Amino acid sequence: MWAVLSLPLACLLAQAWLVPGSTLASHSPEAQAGLETLLTPTAQNKTSQTSERQWAPEEEEEREEDSPWLLAEGQQLSREASNLGFSLLRKISLKHDGNVVFSPLGLAWAMAALTLGARGHSRAQLEDLLLQAWNQTWPVVNQTRPPRLPALFKQLQESLSHNPELGLAQGSFAFIHKDFDIRETFLNLSKRYFDMECVTVDFHNTSQAKRLINHYMNQETQGKLPKLFDEINPDTKLILVDYILFKGKWLIPFDPALTEMDTFYLDKYKVVKVPMMYRSGKFASTFDKKFRCHVLKLPYRGNASMLVVLMERIGDHLTLEDYLTTDLVDTWLRNMKTRKMEVFFPKFKLDQKYKMHELLKQMGVRKIFLPWADLSDLMVTERNLKVSKVLQRATIEVDEEGTEAMAGTLLEITAYYMPPIIRVNRPFLFIIYEETSRTVLFLGRVVDPTLL
Incomplete structure (x- = not known):
């Protein structure tokens, strides 16, 4: 376990990639959609007295084994994530009338992963964003069991991954500063629901940290994303990278x-x-x-x-x-x-980046961006955490063979x-x-x- 040296501030970045090429290797995609969360010190030192949530493994197993709700609500989750995408497209159109491409599912996946570190109204607003039709029936806070959203996304990911011809893959990384005292519960649940891999990094050595992370992502994307970061803040404590990849081939190609x-x-x-x-x-x-x-x-x-x-x-x-x-x-x-x-x-190729945090605030997700955001499930020691920004970058390329995204x-x-x-x-x-x-x-x- 790592020692906490400072109060963190969270910053999220999501990216999505679709490119043409050969068959996707397992966990070595050629298209990239990612989410990254940068945690850096805040200027305030406001502490929270929220008690730590305890989740018993046997309760998790019991919940998932008795899970007909997963099948019933999984279909609705897909509709909600899709409607989120249409809502975001409308927000983007207010300021941007040119080419557009983004991944609603990639952003939804990122927000679902963040719920594992959030509590109270901060988590409730994330759930409301993803489950707008269920606002009156979805539990605002559940302090005894894991959130249902990650379980739903895990079920959706497993359903999509059972079709190898689809050419869809998903992966997650947590690059953790060597002195960041992250909660074991968050690590265990992120591994369980998002198959997140953890890598220790010294963010004080920014050039070394940048090279290491870029090396990992270059490997994962087989050279399609050789340089994820140009700069890294030396006060960074945690970077979460969540990517969703699609490489589709036309059922009947164009000649x-x-x-x-x-x-x-x-x-x-x-x-x-x-x-x-x-x-x-x-x-x-x-x-x-x-x-x-x-x-x-x-x-x-x-x-x-x-x-x-x-x-x-x-x-x-x-x-x-x-x-x-x-x-x-x-x-x-x-x-x-x-x-x-x-x-x-x-034939076309698009490469776009959006400041999703501005759009999310307009859609009612505000608590996670405030200095008193409740993201206390990320750390052992109670500290201020807030999300500073959410960006998504997406690339799509369409040719005679298909769509690579x-x-x-x-x-x-x-x-x-x-x-x-x-x-x-x-x-x-x-x-x-x-x-x-x-x-x-x-x-x-x-x-x-x-x-x-």
Whole structure:
């Protein structure tokens, strides 16, 4: 156990990566989505008298063995994480109208991991963020047993990992300063629910710590993320890295020999030239009469798909984002018909970073960012902890082989006959999801496929 030298302040960073390449090796991904939490001293010395929570292992085993709720609530968890993504997309759109890509599941995973170190209202706000539909029935604080969220995410991760063709992997690291007295309970539970690996680091030697962490992450991503950190604060006490990885291959690839440069309309007046892929075959699709958009389904191997949402008129995609929900997506999927058609789809690569802490505050998660945040389950000695920021970086690359990363009649959604040719040659939205759980893995928009 390490000795505490100072009061910590938490800072979180999440990253998501999707890249093309060969088959994913076990725990050696080629695509990266990560969360990192940097703990550094606060300026205040306010102590908390909250009693330590005790969790008996036998109680944990009993809870998970008697767990039909995992199956029932796991499906709802996927919907909540997906709706969180749609809400974040709307927040991003208020300040950013360009290319977008991020992982709702990656951010949700990060927040769930943080609940293991939080108590009281700090933990309750994290749970409310992830389980908005359950606010009235979800327990605010449970001081005798582990939070249910980590168990739900573990069940979801196991369900997704049982499909090797999906090309999805997840991993977690805790880089701990040699003098940081972290709780054994947090270490044990993070290992149990998130399979977190712990590495001791001397953060006072910033250059050595930076090289060590970058070396670990470079290995994990097989060189796709050689430099995670440019700088490290010498007062850092803990860095948590949680990554989710997806490398999907199209069920029926596009033929590279048929890819040609073509026009992509940025708006009514500006165009760019992009490599446009082509494939003729049977595609599932529908048309939403209310929103005037085509919805095209491009399946991956391993029971996952990309939904491409293409508006009839250039520029209307921003309006549609205000109405995106899992219920709307479900309605699109129910109304899809499979037909023979020709599809032109652009190759693109995006690389985006967002200050998620600003968005999370707007969505009601505020306690963890305050000096009196209750993250006392991270340390043996009671100290002030707060989250200073949450960032997410996401990269997606789509080529010929694949991707490497209100219900009811009022909506007037019908599966009418689409034109035999559909050209995705103007701004569009995309949703990458796993079919069985309907979990949204990555979400975004392409406004200019020539820009990162």
